[in-house]
Structures are given as C-alpha cells and as structure tokens.
Amino acid sequence: MTIQWNEMIVPDARALRTSEIRDLLKVAERPEIISFAGGVPDPKLFPLATFNAVYGDLTGDEVAGRRSLQYSISEGLPGLRQWIADDLAAAGAARDIENILITCGAQQGLDMLARLFLEPGREIVLEKPSYLGAMQAFSMRRPSYVGVNMDDDGPIIAELDAAFANGARIAYLSPDFQNPTGRSYSLDRRLAVLETARKYGAIILEDAAYCKLSYEGEMLPSLLALDEVNGDRDAGTVIQLGTFSKTMAPALRIGWITAPRPVICQLVLMKQAGDLHVSTINQEVALRAATALFPAHIETLQDAYRAKRDVMSAALDETMPEGVSWSRPQGGMFIWLTLPENIDSRALLAEAMEDAHVAFVPGQAFFCDQSGGNTARLSFATESTERIVEGIKRLADLIARKGNQ
Template sequence: MLDWDHVFARRAERMRASEIRELLKLLDQPDIISFAGGIPDPALFPTDAFREAYSECLGGGDAASGLQYSVSEGYRPLRYWLQRELGQFGISCDIDNIFITSGSQQALDYLGKLFLSAGDTALVTSPTYLGALQAFNAYEPNYDQLGVANRTPESYHTAALAHGGAVKFAYLSPDFANPTGETVRLEERHRLLTLADELEIPVIEDAAYQHLRYDGEAVPPILALDIARSGSIEETRTIYCGSFSKTLAPGLRVGYVVAAKPVIRKLVLIKQAADLHSSSINQMAIAHVAERHFEAQVAKIRQAYRARRDAMLAALERHMPTGTDWTRPEGGMFVWVTLPEVIDATALLSRSVKTEKVAFVPGQAFFADRSSANTLRLSFSCASEPMIEDGIQRLGRLIASELS
C-alpha cells in the first residue's frame, strides 16, 4: 500500500478540515438548534426567479452558449451589471476590471496563489474569516496581526524578514465581518490604505456582506476610497472580492474580483489553468435574476435578517450571565461572544450539543494562532425568532452552570 503522506506536497500538511463545514452536518439533526452555519436561509432564495431564468436561458437562443465553454473572464452581461451596481458604491471601473470566479472562496485561493510564496507574511485581522485562512494556508504563509495600535511599517517588515519572507498583502472583511459582525470605521479604512502605501502591498477587501446593512450609516468600500485617493482604479492597490452567495443563491457558486487590470490578467491565467471558466449557465441565470430582482431580493432578506438579529441581541441581554460580552452588528449574519476566560468554547460546544441541543462555532477556528479559546460565533441567519429565544436561553443556562 502506498504511503500517501510520504508523497503529498509539504503544503498538504497545512490543510485542515473546516470546523464550520463539519458543524453543518448538525443541521440535518432535527432536534438541534443550530447557530453554527453562516449560511443564508433557503426559504428566502428567489426560487421562482431562478426557475424562470433557467427556463429562458435553456429555452431560447442562449441555450447553446449556456452549455458551452466560455471565456475565462466571465459572462459579459453579468460584468456589465456589476459595473453599474459597483458604481453606486463609488467603485468606478470597466468590465475588464471585473473577473468572475466560482464563488469568492475561489477568489481567495487564487489570490493566495498569486501573491504568497512559502515563508511570506499575510496581514490578517484577529479573528478573521476561517475560509481565508484555509485558502491561504496551502501556500505556506506566516500571519501577522492587522489593526494593532502603534505597529509601524518597519515592525511588519522586520517580523516578516525574521520568518524568511516579505509582507505580501493585508486581508480583511470590513463590513459586518465573519466572524465578529463588526464594521471597520471610515478613519480606520483610511489608515489601512496609508499603511498599505507605506508597506507597498495590496489590500484584499472581502465584501461578502456589503449589501446586508440593517441600520447605521453606510461606509464606502475600501476600493472606493482608494479610487478617490488615486484618481483611477488602475492606480489602486485594493482588490475587492464580492459574491452573490449571501444575496441570491450560494449553490450557484458565482463570485467576482474587482481590481486593476494587471491583477485581473494574472487571475485569468490562473483560472485558465484551474477550471477554464465558471459555469456559463449559472452566470447567465445570475445575470437574469440580478437584472430583474436584485433590489427586491436584497430588501426582503434585509427585513428578515434584521428581525433575527434583533431577536438574538435581545435574547442575549435576557439570558447571558454576568461576565459575558458580545458584539452588536449593524448588519451581516453574526454575533461574536466573549465568555469568561475560565470557559473553553470547544469543550462547551461538546456539552451544549449533548445536553442543550444547541450548536455554535468555537472562536479558536478564526485565529491563525488558535488563541482566544473563550470565544464563540453565533449565526442568526437560519433560525426563526422563537428558535433564537429558545436556543439562547438554553445556551445561557449552560454557561451559567459552568460558572457556578
């Protein structure tokens, strides 16, 4: 029998199973109240609109092109729609600045491949999106913490050099971040761009939750600020990653990257070597639904998720014991909970599933250094308001018992 571990590439040692993907299996258990999966509610999908879209794509003259190979850059009508939509956020670009990917997760993998050599350093927030760490890990980077007060460009360069590489990019999700639900303030976005200028690195802006604002004042995307500072997208250093997964449908796996053309050209080459192009028929269906239903769909999900967020924040106020703290997001799908330091959230999850039938994601998964064992992520997107009240009451009772 072949010793597979002996022949795997060294990078395979850094590939780990996603705690979140494993926890999604709990959704199939009817007695579990799950706050684990950060996924959209399927009851809110625009199913009829997609049924109509696929029928039109396959029933007319577009059927052949929908089932055929296509260009790697992406479906032109979809990129034209994105150009108009992004313009509303202050992102002025051509369609040649837009590249379609198989979900924004593929975009993160491609960007890791494009920028990271073994030993290089990626600057990430702490905590940060687990999927980004998984995408980057295969390219054997080191991580340094983004957003630490009083860090100088020289300190980042020195730390990266000590690990045998260079600082290659800063990655963050600035709006209603996964996992914390927090939003980066306007002045902090400007400081980040200044830091990136001084370090001479790109900024990867993960905007998966851009459209899911429920209250508060909107903050311009980092790319929009960069364009305003630089005068043109071709002079910017920000790479904007977006997705239709949280607004229309995740199963179609349609995401996109917006950046200066030299970056887009390299990403196209990577895609040609990887999977040639994203699904033609899915891009056509997304374009059809976006053109006709996007605004109404976003309004519908905002209303539903806002009510669930409010229900979770109110339940946390009622049922969490003293010494527990949590974020109060203005949008997105997540609330981040910090427990008293004596509680390990991973051990708590095991007891919670067994005794209270409540699932969540332990916070350690979102830290590159696996720190902060006393944190956890709650998602409210797929739970009804009565389920949220019941589940948070159960969880609060369990945490209180751990402290007694």
C-alpha cells in the same frame, strides 16, 4: 510494493486542515439541534420563483439556451461583468469590466489570490479573529500569519503599521460586517488602513461578502471605493472579493475579483489552467436574476435578517449571565460572544450539543495564533425567531451553570 500515499502528497497539500465549521455542520443538521453554527443564508429567502422563471426562459430560448450550455471566455460573461461594474460604480467604486474576473464563488477567488501572492514563509496580515475559510485557502501556500488585534472601529493601526514595517506586504481584511465578529470599520479607520498600506506599498485583499447586508446606519464606502489614485483604476492598493452567495444563492457559485488589470491578466491565465471558466449557464442566470431582483430583494433580505438579529440580541440581553459580552453588529449574519476567561468554548460546545441541543462555532478556529479560547460565533441567519429565543436561553442556562461550578 505498497504506495505510501502520505509521502507522495506534497507539503503544500499536507498543510491543509479540516474545517471545524464543515465538520460541525454534519452534526448540527440533526433536527433536535438548534444551530447557530452555520454561516449560511436562510434557504427560505432564496428567490425560487425568479430562478424557476429565469432558467425556464433561458433554456426555452433556443439561441440563448444553446449559448448558455457552451464553453465561454475565462474572464466571465461581459454582460455579468458590466452589471457588477455598474453596481460597484453605484457604491462609489468606479471600475471597468477589464478590472473584473468571475470566479467560482469568492472562495475560489481567495484560493487564486493565495496562489498568486503567497509562498512558504511570506507574511500575510490577518485580523484577530478572521474568516476561517480564508485561512484554509491561504494555508496551502504555507505563509506566515501576522495577527492584528481589533477594536470596535477596526484593526489597531499601530499593530498594522508594525506588521508592514517588519516586512509584511499583504493584508486580508473584512471592513463590513466581518465573519466571524459582525464588526465594521469606522470611516476614519478605513482611511487610516489605506494610508498605512500606501505608506509601505502593501496590498489589501478586501472581503466584501456581506457588504449589502446592512440593517441600520449609513453604509460606508468600501476600501475599494476609497482607493482612488488620480482616477487611475489600475493604480490602487485594494483587491476586492465579491459574491452572490449571500444575496442570491450559494449554489450559483458566482463570485468575482476586482483588481488592477495586471493582476486580472495573470488571474485569467490561472483560470485557463484551472477550470477554464465559471459555468456559463449559471452566469447567465445570475445576470438575469440580479437584473430582475435587485434592489428589492436586498431590502427583503435586510428586513428578514434585521428581525432575526434583533431577536437574538434581545434574547442575549435577557438571559446571559454576568461576565458574558457580545458584539452588536449593524449587518451581516453573526454575533460574537466573549465568555468568562475560565470557560473554554470548545468544551462548552460538547456540553451544549449533548445536554442543551444547541450548536455554535468555538471562536478559537478563527484565530491564526489559536488564541480566543473563550469566544464563540453565533449565526442568527437560518433558525426561526422562536428557535433563536429557545436556543439562546438554553445556552445561557448552560453558561450560568458552568460559571457556578
């Protein structure tokens, strides 16, 4: 008897959908394509010499080397968790290592939190637009999405309040240099978000993946830093996700969750039932590299990405036709493009790839309600400044032709 595989797969798994970005990257890697599609770091900025030295020193030390190749505790190496705790404290978010769990990138953190808090039909609040990878992680639990619109200061508080008033008790938010828009919350909006969450006893999942990639202005405190309740580090409403993927190297797959201890304890059990622990040697390397590199390496990244952002912004200013607008991020890797209402960004992408050899991500993929058909995400992180200028010119020419049709 032939097995009907699709019938054997449970509904939770069938809820998963392919990532438009991952599919697009396979095509955008063609050398003739100027790609603004990938939300990935510039590989030229990876601290290769430091990694070469750290891996060599580690495996050259018999005791440390053998320890780094062994199983480890599920919570993560104490030394790495202490480094993260110290870094959080320096940013105003004092936490103990018992509040920190090391994960296989922040993406695993999203998946674990989804399995911990979500179930079919449970509502979760998302920004409109929001990070596609988070929606992929959440969708396997088949929640109900509640979209909240944004302005330049952050989510619209009246809409957030209404979502919580109607029963939602979880919100996934990105206050710093959000993927995909590059927007950041103002201080007043951060405080209002926290006040609204506390009013209803709601949980905030704060994605801090880009928080260190700040290029101008004052760095505002994270929601985690503002979430102090009488000095009790287990009494807050914020769970924060962090990662080294944007500041050191994605292949390390080192992320972390900072949360009240009851949450961490449950996540540790899930970790034990899943992959036991994150790679021991990669944790050791991350700790040694972070100790050697930071903060100087962060300044190197800031200088490099600031220059690319400025080049893309200037090219947009100089070439884009009337009716097109874009965000002006103070950090991160992305600029958000809003096209005239009559231009569909998915159709535009097909023409851009074929005729102009330029790639970007259509914005509709980032909306939980599939709106945003006239929007697009542009990443300035990986292409050279010369190719950024040329790619924006080609894209602007194509948009202008579309507008004249």
